[in-house]
Amino acid sequence: MLDYRLLQALAAVTAQGGFEKAAVQLHLTQSAVSRRIKQLEAMLGQPVLQRCTPPRPTLAGQRLLNHLQQVRQMEAALGLADQEVQLLRLATNADSLATWLPQALVLPDQPQLCFDLVVEDQSVSLKRMKQGDVMACICDSPQPLNGGAVMPLGALRYRAVASPDFIRRYQLQPLTAKALALAPCLVFSADDALQHRFLQDIAGISPSHVHLCPSSEGFLKAVLAGLGFGLLPELQMQAHFANGDLIDLAPGYFLDTPLYWHHWQTESPLLQQLRLQVLACARRCLVPIG
Amino acid sequence: MLDYRLLQALAAVTAQGGFEKAAVQLHLTQSAVSRRIKQLEAMLGQPVLQRCTPPRPTLAGQRLLNHLQQVRQMEAALGLADQEVQLLRLATNADSLATWLPQALVLPDQPQLCFDLVVEDQSVSLKRMKQGDVMACICDSPQPLNGGAVMPLGALRYRAVASPDFIRRYQLQPLTAKALALAPCLVFSADDALQHRFLQDIAGISPSHVHLCPSSEGFLKAVLAGLGFGLLPELQMQAHFANGDLIDLAPGYFLDTPLYWHHWQTESPLLQQLRLQVLACARRCLVPIG
Structure with missing residues (x-):
């Protein structure tokens, strides 16, 4: 043993x-x-x-960590860990944490549950789970890990937006490839390809002028302030569309980021309860995966 | 050479x-x-x-990077770098980026300026500057680096808040040490001691039940959803006080985080222009350092 x-x-x-x-x-x-x-x-x-x-x-260390996590979940399922604080390390993309996810994490009948939320780009958070570093993760991969299971949540829909002042300054209405080529854009991190895809789709160009801003709220504030244009989750900007703070640069154009919930097959009742609540909340907030 | x-x-x-x-x-x-x-x-x-x-x-490498940065700034001051994109790597605390900072970064007459924003806790971002990794930083230290200069910006004021539903669930009105000891709190990261200081000041206790949530917007959303209480910047929650979404747990109690702008003594005209604009914006948004 x-x-x-x-x-x-x-x-x-x-x-x-x-x-x-x-x-x-x-x-x-x-x-x-x-x-x-x-x-x-x-x-x-x-x-x-x-x-x-x-x-x-190391690889050997990762295998041990995975094993430890599964043993902990099985102990929790036996009801042996009930009285102590139960730590749940969960990896999520930044935009889910800034929009729909927090309300899904409140389980009033589980006062012993403490979250340790880890923010990772949706394209890399699965690695954290494979390394045994988190017990569940939200990411863009539909492929389950070995010993894992996966459930589709829905997609975050992004639209290309800018402030009215920025649009005037860079003459983006009507939208032309020439004007877009001169307008600075915001990018969340080196892993964020949404702006690149938008510029490629609309104008066949790459961004020439990029501000890196690794904060969901900072990204929104920077677009509102007119530092650049960017692709933002619809969920984050409905109020701003309504009051005219933000304008859709290319109405009808959107990019969807599909999101999946990954967990281990040996799932504790607590994790199952959380998963079902996250799913219900995702169904209300996200769009169906196309 | x-x-x-x-x-x-x-x-x-x-x-x-x-x-x-x-x-x-x-x-x-x-x-x-x-x-x-x-x-x-x-x-x-x-x-x-x-x-x-x-x-x-390494230490030798850091000295070279520092030197390179200063040479770049001096080149910029000569006007030799005018036509190309000028990258400005700036370290900031997450809450500044989520609240008052983005509007201070818009310099319409400097279209060649691109920001690379790095988010670090206010207690550690000065290290990034010392390492030659960023050209300016916002942090909580009033001590200039060797060869550097420093300017006070003002303080972010934090108040302890929770949602009405959370306050009912944990019986936090009136506020007692016994009730606080059972209520989960949110903490931004291992470097964030605000909640610990609040609990120590108000009730002489340490937090027993902590959710780690490393996202400014996620933190606010989690408090709104009732996952825990937490200390939030006043700037982030004025609207929520007004409509009753958030309630001040200990009216009259606040914690101020002083913020300073660090730069090198050999400052390019562009960086100076930015610094003065950041200062003007900080004066409007932050409280004076006590």
Whole structure:
């Protein structure tokens, strides 16, 4: 039988991003945490952590973390963890967290549940789950992991918008390829290709002038202030369309980002309850996947 | 004289987080980028990059990046970089980017300016500037860097709030230490101590039940949905106070986060223009530093 205190040390170092913080979380000294990791490595005959900053699990370490997570969920299903705080680490894309997701996370009859939300681009969050780092994730891949299951949630619909002042300044009405080529655009991160796809579809060009703004709310505020145009979730801007703060650059044009909920096949009753509530909420807020 | 193509390779690897992306940015092959880094190291007789994922500059590398940044700014001041896109990498705390900062970044007479905004906790963003990774930063430290200068912006004022439904569910009106001890709170990240300070000040306790939510807009939405209470910037919630969506848990109680603008003493005219506009905007939106 494995010594689960060793696996808990590995999980804490990975989750906290270092030995020192892991020691605080586990109420141990740093050298005790370090000893547990070495014991684990001696047992396996290979490293479980890459010693960079922050430390990352090796492939062998990832397999152990996955296993630990499944054991924890099975314990929860036995009702053995009922009285203590149950931590649920969930990866989500930033725009879901800024719009429809928070209301889906309130489970008043589960006061012991604490969320640790991790924000990742929808194209990469599945990796975090594969690494055993999160217990469920919202991402754009319909392919379940080995031992995992997947459920379609719906799609976030994005429209290309700008402020009236920005549209005047860059002469974007009517919309021409020449004017678009000179107008700066906002991009959320290096993983965000929505603006590139829009410019390609509408004008056959690549963006020449880009502001990187890795914040959902900052992105909206920057478009409102006239720093650039950008593709925003419909959910985030209905009020702004109504009062004329934002104008749809290409009415009728939209890009949908499909979203899926990934979980492990061995699902605790608590996770199942959460999943069904998330699904109900997604059905109300998102558009069907095309 | 230094070969600045080598320094540009170092800057690209650090900024892009890898050799492959740096190669794309510089329109070079990956092996050409790698060769330039090695040439730099051969010249200095010591490594300029730590080879972890993502690669980070060594102390020697940081000094070179700082130097490169200052040279770029001096070139900009000579007017030599006028025609090309000028990239300004700026570190800011998430709540500034979600509230008052975006409107301060619009400089219509500087169409060549592109922002690369980096979100960091106000307590750590100064490190990014010291590493030569950003050209200016907004943080909570009044101490200028060596070769740097600093300007006070004002303070973000936070109040402890919750939704009416949450207050009923956890019996927080009137506010008692016993009720607070059972109520879950939201925390932005491991660096966010505002909720801990509030609980200590009001009830002499530590939070027992924490949801981690690293998104300014997600944090607000989660408080509105009743997932927990939390300390939010006044700027973000005035409308919600007015319509009764949010209630101040401890009227009269607030925590101020002072914010300062850090820049290098060799400041280009463009950066100066931006700094003065940011200051004017901060004066309108923030409270004076107490």
